[in-house]
Amino acid sequence: MRRSRLLRLHETLYAAxxxxxxxxxxxxxxxxxxxxxxxxxxxxxxxxxVERALAxxxxxGVMNESESASLRRxxxxxxxxxxxxxxxxxxxxxxxxxxxxxxxxxxARGGFAAWFRMPKANLRRDLLSLHGVGPExxxxxxxxxxxxxxxxxxxxxKRILSRHGFPVAAMGYEALRAYIEARLPRSxxxxxEFHALLVRAGNRWCKRRRPKCSACPLRSFRPLTLExxxxxx
DNA sequence: CCCCAGGCGTCCA
DNA sequence: TGGACGCATGGG
Numbered sequence: 001m002r003r004s005r006l007l008r009l010h011e012t013l014y015a016a017x018x019x020x021x022x023x024x025x026x027x028x029x030x031x032x033x034x035x036x037x038x039x040x041x042x043x044x045x046x047x048x049x050v051e052r053a054l055a056x057x058x059x060x061g062v063m064n065e066s067e068s069a070s071l072r073r074x075x076x077x078x079x080x081x082x083x084x085x086x087x088x089x090x091x092x093x094x095x096x097x098x099x100x101x102x103x104x105x106x107x108a109r110g111g112f113a114a115w116f117r118m119p120k121a122n123l124r125r126d127l128l129s130l131h132g133v134g135p136e137x138x139x140x141x142x143x144x145x146x147x148x149x150x151x152x153x154x155x156x157x158k159r160i161l162s163r164h165g166f167p168v169a170a171m172g173y174e175a176l177r178a179y180i181e182a183r184l185p186r187s188x189x190x191x192x193e194f195h196a197l198l199v200r201a202g203n204r205w206c207k208r209r210r211p212k213c214s215a216c217p218l219r220s221f222r223p224l225t226l227e228x229x230x231x232x233x
Numbered sequence: 234c235c236c237c238a239g240g241c242g243t244c245c246a
Numbered sequence: 247t248g249g250a251c252g253c254a255t256g257g258g
Contacts, residue, residue: 022239043240049256050239090255094241134241154239172247199239209236 004183009164009221010190013197016217020196023144030067032112035145039137040098041089052088060085067111074103098132105130116146123148135173143195149188152195153177156202163206164221 023035034054041050057063062073062085074082082096089095109115109126118126123146127138135153142148153176161176162169168176184190205216213219 039239042238044238045240045254046238046256048238049254052256088255090238091240091253092255094253098241132241136240140239152239156239195239203238207237 006161006166006180006183007185009161009218010184010194010197012217012221013201014193017197017200019193020200022192022196030063030070032116032145033067033070033106034063036102036106036112036141037099039140039144040102040132041086041095043091043095043132043137045090049089053086053092056085056088068107071103071107071111075100075107094132098130101131102133112145116148120148120150124150135177139177143188143191147188149186149191151177151180151184151191153180154195154199154202156198156206157195159208160198160201160206160218163211164218 023031023038028034037054037057038050041053054063062077063070065073077100079096079100082099083092086092086095086099105126106112106115115126116123120142123142124138127133127141128135133141139150139152142150143152153173157180158168158171158176166179168179171179184194201216201218205212205218
């Protein structure tokens with residue numbers, strides 16, 4: 001594949017910040033569980049607050065055993081108790097329900113390793129069928145926990161690409177995901193890092209109200225010329 | 234005081 | 247199909 005402008009945008013961010021190493025505990029026992037929980041708990045929530053909730057779960061001994069034991073604890077814990085542990089991550093009543101649904105489903109699928117053996121498309125549909133798991137959460141779990149080659153789209157992705165001249169403003173989630181995947185080499189590693197880099201760029205520089213473009217690594221990315229725009233569309 | 238954070242389900246036109 | 251709204255804590 002010819003190096004796309006989108007790939008060059010990734011390379012610019014990667015050159016500035018290097019690998020982000022999201023969810024680096026991937027080799028540990030409860031890695032899949034922690035990643036899946038993190039994906040749910042971080043919905044519209046600062047990661048700092050997610051870490052507090054995860055720390056609560058560990059302190060309470062919920063995460064300190066085998067995966068199946070941890071899942072059973074989550075699935076059977078009294079609602080009020082789980083809500084209290086999840087409180088710092090916000091929306092804690094909704095998230096307690098969502099975490100329980102996720103844990104029950106993982107148990108029903110025979111644990112994460114067996115569950116994630118499903119083909120990519122089936123796994124996405126299966127995740128989306130869960131209450132409280134929408135497209136971004138489903139794809140985050142598919143990519144970061146299951147290692148599927150699915151690009152994770154979020155609000156930053158759309159904002160940053162749009163501001164840099166990519167014709168994505170009117171696209172919904174699926175259209176934008178297809179647009180991006182069609183313009184990048186199909187690589188789990190690349191998808192993993194690019195999404196994390198976009199989140200960092202959005203967090204620090206490409207904010208909705210007060211973008212600080214002067215110090216952003218993407219400041220040299222001018223809008224597409226008309227010719228480039230036609231080719232890219 | 235305000236806005237924002239690694240969204241989603243529901244309701245309504 | 248798409249836009250408003252509630253959900254809730256913690257930081258800047």
